[in-house]
Amino acid sequence: MTPQPYKSFADSYDKIMEGRYVSLGWHAFQRERKRLGLRFTRVADLAGGTGEAALRFARQYPVTVVDRSQAMLARARRKMRGLTLLRQDLRNLKLPRLVDLAVCVYGGIHYLTSLRDLTKVFRQVRANLLPGGTFCFDQFTAHGLKTSYGGGRETFVGKDFVSIWTHRWDAKQSRSIIHVEGFSRRGKTWRSQPPETHLHQAFSLAQIRAALRVAGLKELRICELRSGRKPQAADHQRLIFARRIP
Ligand SMILES: C[S@@+](CC[C@H](N)C(=O)[O-])C[C@H]1O[C@@H](n2cnc3c(N)ncnc32)[C@H](O)[C@@H]1O
Structure with a gap:
């Protein structure tokens, strides 16, 4: 079995990534949030790593960061007081309180290396969302x-x-x-x-849609991340929104 990453690498990862993708992802998220008319009160940042996305959300909402890497969470802890940090594997996600927004961004989803694990995580996400709550994640396509x-x-x-x-x-x-x-x-x-x-791991649109359906999550919107247009074969990155079916 391959050992879990983000131990020795956590420090350099944070320095390499700091501010690099956050603005791009944040603008895409806000663009689609407005388009869909979504509102939230409590947020979970899944595979939240060093808390870069969580810091943005924490300006407005209470945020829980979930990650399996102690070294990544330690960096998040140093950045901001007031974030709730949980060391958990997403496959067994259990939040202290249900949330109305769960996000998994900047590639966290790619660390699930089988459709089985993807579906398992989607099920756990559903179980930790309030009825009508939103799940948002990004992904690189295979291309x-x-x-x-x-x-x-x-x-x-x-x-x-x-x-x-x-x-x-x-x-x-x-x-x-x-x-x-x-x-x-x-x-x-x-x-x-x-x-x-x-x-x-790359997952096709068909695999993602099937996993969402099986987990009891309804697709709200899938778009190319930068432009917001409909998905196309040549896309590099996509943003996906789903809702918990009550
Ligand atoms: C590319 S980083 C993304 C970090 C973060 N979203 C950010 O804003 O920088 C991937 C993160 O996913 C975490 N991760 C991968 N698989 C996981 C799992 N099964 N459960 C919990 N965390 C996981 C890693 O520990 C790592 O911190």
């Missing part, structure tokens, strides 16, 4: 994953870290495999970080 993480190497360099991502596309399993390694600096000493493997 998007292949284009962004389908073969090659990226190196990210900060003043106290270097992170090297080597990736390939596994056509048989329909997923990207990303090997992450790097170095971090404490004082004058550089240390190598234990390597991690990140699997990014």
